[in-house]
Amino acid sequence: MCGVCLRTIFFVLEVSAISTKELQINEEIRAKEVRIIGADGEQMGVMPVRTALAMAYEKDLDLVLIAPTAEPPVCRIMDYGKYRFERDKKEKEAKKKQTVVEVKEIQLSCRIDTHDFETKVKHAHRFLGEGNKVRVVVKFKGREMSHLDIGRDVLTKFEEACKDAGTVDKRPALEGRFMSMIVSPIKQPAK
Secondary structure: OOHHHHHHHHHHHHHHHHHOOOOEEHHHOOOOEEEEEOOOOOEEEEEEHHHHHHHHHHOOOEEEEEEOOOOOOEEEEEOHHHHHHHHHHHHHHHHHHOOOOOEEEEEEEOOOOHHHHHHHHHHHHHHHHOOOEEEEEEEOOHHHHHOHHHHHHHHHHHHHHOOOOEEEEEEEEEEOOEEEEEEEEOOOOOO
């Protein structure tokens, strides 16, 4: 093969190694000299890559490039398979502990009737009980825009009806033809 083809292949391999966020191990390391950290964490000094690889293979471990931008690059002797397993396990645990908070929307109008209002409050209580935030929106149609105080009163009444299940994060604010507020669930004590 020609030199240009080989350089292209190596470049593609290096880019793919970087894009998968995997560390360079063993023969993938291109530096001439590296600083070595042993399996138990002690500094072993600066040495050629071939010598470091021989030391790693002697212990049945891998040579892993952990700081490629340092001068000289820093490598560590470790069991790379075990390291990846532990890292993936930690990522899965962190993912399990994440809670996704959804924002549910409840739409009201200035002329909402009592029963409809109570139904919307029940929905809000259910959403807040599930741990979701609730965005309460009052729509203004036509001439209702001249009576913004009625919409603000509806939102205040809604806030009072939901005060045992949630607290207001964002006070009522006018956004075009909509007035909205956001209600967050009350934090439950950890069990």
